[in-house]
Amino acid sequence: MEIINNKYFKELTKLAEKNSKIAPSFYKENDVKRGLRNSNGTGVKVGLTHVGSVKGYELVDNIKRPINGKLYYRGYELSDIVNAFQSEKRKGFEETVFLLLFGELPNKNELTQFNEMLGASRELPNEFTENMILKIPSKNIMNKLQRSILVLYSYDYNPDGISLENILRQSIKLIAQFPTIISYGYQAKAHYFDKKSLIIHSPDNALSTAENILHLCRSDNKYTKTEAEILDLLLVVHAEHGGGNNSAFATHVVSSSGTDTYSAIAAAVGSLKGPKHGGANSKVTEMVNDIKENCTKWKDEANLKIYLEKIINKVAFDKTGLIYGMGHAVYTYSDPRAKLLKKEALKLAKEKDSLDEYNLYSNIEKLTKEIFDKKGKNKIISANVDLYSGFVYSMLEIPPELYTPLFATARIAGWCAHRIEQLISDDKIIRPAYISVNKHRKYKAIIDRK
Structure with a gap:
């Protein structure tokens, strides 16, 4: 039975709406910072971070003064990072991931070894593609990504361990596997829902993250140098945006409970999926x-x-x-x-x-x-x-269904860095206060209820 067309269900919906609505005036009366925003538009300070910093204004006498925006990754200005790797005519995302995870820029040898590590981690577990992605396709690739992350928990020999070594291992594997998951997720969606040919390519360990995405998404595997360079730039600029953005904060909140990496990253994906954020x-x-x-x-x-x-x-x-x-x-x-x-x-x-x-x-x-x-x-x-x-x-001829998943493929670098920082630096579970606006009521026996 489809309950949504049921008359009683509609009455229940109205009841839920009535008892969930809080008058805007109550927020002001109780000095509640809606959206964790102060009255002058600045964010409420809830934590400290090394990972990223967003500068969009200056405060002068508690009044916001506009400035040209700046974004910093581990203290380095984003534009300096981008200008450097572009002038050297090389990809920048992998270097950015290294910087965010480990806090320092890699030297040439370190970057080569890190690229090899990512390349060797791009394949999904045996039968995962068939059983998790092709047999259970989804119209929404973010939904498919989120479910795939949670299923990868079952393939991990130490899924719940929160030692730094274990979290870094899980982080690197997930960062490497995201392009494969979203590409296969899209191919399954296109085949089963849009009646297109099913095309599954294996990732190429020698390619960069941006190159692998184009390689996996295109039937002929072909792309131009300019296409790979600008997709690489997109990944770099989306990799991190401070601890206060919704998905990074979700990562902090969920990680603070001591839960596993897969649950924390899946929560971040759920946050990014929203049209007010990554959508x-x-x-x-x-x-x-x-x-x-x-x-x-x-x-x-x-x-x-x-x-x-x-x-x-x-x-x-x-x-x-x-x-x-x-x-x-x-x-x-x-x-x-x-x-x-x-x-x-x-x-x-x-x-x-x-x-x-x-x-x-x-x-x-x-x-x-x-x-x-x-x-x-x-x-x-x-x-x-x-x-x-x-x-x-x-x-780049990338289908709209992959726009937000590509955002997630970049931002997981920042999420993992914030998760590590939360677990190493702050052992307090995040638990802000909510003020009840209900009046106390006396319980009624069921026979006395109208």
Whole structure:
């Protein structure tokens, strides 16, 4: 029986809604920091970290002052890391993973050995692909990834051990296996739900993470040097974003209970799956498709600006009033990840003959700022990384179903680093307080209830 169409179930739904709603005024009266945000928009301080740091504003007399955004991995500015490996014409993600996990930049020999270690760990356990992925396909690859992580627990000879050595072993294997899991998960989805041919390639141990993803996802295994380089950049810019982002904080919370690595990383994947977090780049793609379908002459800035105003005024697209890919909880004048990605997106757009598309994204950024300035809104808005990441994925011919899983494939490096830090540095279980707003009630015998 499908209970959702049942009249009594609908009444129960209304009852649950009534008894779950808390008036907004109660939060203010009890000085509760909703979303762990202070009244001035800054985050509530709940921990310390070596791993990553996000700088989007300065506090002057407890007032936020906008600045150009900066992102640091283990104290190194992201732009310096990227400029260094790009100038040397090599991939940067594996070096970034090493830095996040171990806290230091690897020398040439260390990086070579670490790459070999990752390469040797990319294969999934025997029969895992058939039994876990192909026999139980999912329409949502994040769901498939989360379940696969939990099943890998059963293949581990020491799944619950929380010694540093054991956690590092598990972390490296999961980081190496994520590209394989999401690629096979997508192929199963495409075959069983979209009726496409089933194509399963084995990972190539000699390839980088970015190269392996393209190798595994494409039927002919082929990709250009530029494609591999920009996917590598995407992985680097998504690898870490401080301890306060939702999925990293989830990793801290779950790890603080002393649970296993697989449970902690699966929880982080569940967090990233949400449209307010890792799923945002898919919303950008949906919005751009809507603009193309409903905005006549979208290449013309005047027409595009009119349609963007309609979106902001909640009369177009999903009627939320949001321009997806614009604005950020921390960054003000600029998101350093978006700046790095925009620059490389232009190179790929030229190679892919997609300059009209690139100009559309660039104009969305430019015109949204103009609209907000004109309206006199008390908010500084800039492009965030999601504005250009979805565009780059589309130019790479990566299906939208893999956008957020690719984010997870990058961010697991940061999650593992935060998990290690939590277990080594803070043995307290994270348990914030909630204030009950219920009045005490006297229990009624069932015969006395109406």
